[in-house]
Amino acid sequence: ARLTIIDCDPGTDDAIALWLALAAPELDVRLVTVAGGNVGLASTTTNARAIVGLTGRDIPVVAGAERSLMAPFRFETAVHGQDGLGGVTLPVGPPLAPGIAADAIRDLLRAAAPASVTVIGLGPVTNLALAFATEPALAGRVAEIVLMSGAWSEGNITPAAEFNAWNDPEALAILLGLGCQLTMATLDLTAQAFVTPEVVAALEARPGGACWRAATAILRALPPSRRMGFRGFPLHDPCAVAWLLAPGLFGAKEAQAEVDCGTGPGRGRTVIDRWQRLGRPPNLRLLETLDAAGFFDLLAERIATLP
Numbered sequence: 184a185r186l187t188i189i190d191c192d193p194g195t196d197d198a199i200a201l202w203l204a205l206a207a208p209e210l211d212v213r214l215v216t217v218a219g220g221n222v223g224l225a226s227t228t229t230n231a232r233a234i235v236g237l238t239g240r241d242i243p244v245v246a247g248a249e250r251s252l253m254a255p256f257r258f259e260t261a262v263h264g265q266d267g268l269g270g271v272t273l274p275v276g277p278p279l280a281p282g283i284a285a286d287a288i289r290d291l292l293r294a295a296a297p298a299s300v301t302v303i304g305l306g307p308v309t310n311l312a313l314a315f316a317t318e319p320a321l322a323g324r325v326a327e328i329v330l331m332s333g334a335w336s337e338g339n340i341t342p343a344a345e346f347n348a349w350n351d352p353e354a355l356a357i358l359l360g361l362g363c364q365l366t367m368a369t370l371d372l373t374a375q376a377f378v379t380p381e382v383v384a385a386l387e388a389r390p391g392g393a394c395w396r397a398a399t400a401i402l403r404a405l406p407p408s409r410r411m412g413f414r415g416f417p418l419h420d421p422c423a424v425a426w427l428l429a430p431g432l433f434g435a436k437e438a439q440a441e442v443d444c445g446t447g448p449g450r451g452r453t454v455i456d457r458w459q460r461l462g463r464p465p466n467l468r469l470l471e472t473l474d475a476a477g478f479f480d481l482l483a484e485r486i487a488t489l490p
């Protein structure tokens with residue numbers, strides 16, 4: 184199994200992504216690090232502890248960034264609710280592990296073999312950026328970084344920018360410059376993981392334990408997206424995890440990307456060259472297409488194996 188770090192800001196879709204990852208025998212999840220993002224750090228850490236706790240697994244959850252590199256985070260309570268889980272209540276999880284996320288990430292990478300660690304980023308990637316910026320050689324321990332971030336078309340938090348990229352563009356720029364194998368699930372990909380009321384009903388009808396019931400309750404609680412014509416919502420973060428479990432569900436290609444770190448209306452926009460217009464070396468594997476039916480089957484089958 185791949186030695187894995189998950190950095191997240193749970194977050195409704197982060198919760199489902201975490202359960203998918205923790206259900207997967209392909210992934211040996213050793214560390215969950217948490218930043219603020221969808222809601223404040225106090226809530227994202229409480230949620231991460233509860234999400235991991237519900238699986239019965241003993242995996243350290245470590246708190247990290249309370250703000251981005253350059254500014255306070257902006258929260259997204261309109262989508263994720265005041266508590267970050269859409270009002271779905273989970274049993275209180277085990278306490279946080281001691282220490283700070285960036286230190287825990289560096290410790291794990293230092294102890295790992297070259298090119299052996301899979302890093303999944305589901306929020307603003309402040310913790311990851313701090314870890315790599317302070318010890319860049321640790322990029323050599325990474326097998327692959329998979330992010331839910333960015334968009335090649337329009338954004339969701341501003342017309343230009345996707346929420347995670349926009350919440351810490353400088354941190355994303357650091358990751359894009361590492362030279363690691365980096366895979367990105369953008370908004371254009373996650374729009375294909377489109378959850379309509381019919382999809383929710385079909386998923387609710389499938390069997391599962393407490394984690395699966397909580398996952399479907401979260402799906403039931405999520406508001407339809409204006410950007411998607413109020414017909415449903417895109418299930419972003421689980422797409423990044425699904426790539427590692429079932430790459431055959433995706434169409435992917437190499438691309439070159441940079442993120443706008445200016446302070447104008449384009450801040451946080453990922454400018455993605457999908458067609459080699461600039462002739463620059465690729466720094467990204469861009470996930471472009473998703474087999475949605477296969478994706479929802481994977482979610483249901485895997486999360487159903489959890490308690």
Ligand code: BDR
Pocket residue numbers: 194195196197221259262305306331339345346347419420
């Ligand atoms: C991303 O922003 C957050 O609200 C979601 O959890 C996801 O990571 C989508 O733009």
Ligand code: CA
Pocket residue numbers: 191192193194196197221305306420
């Ligand atoms: Ca997230």
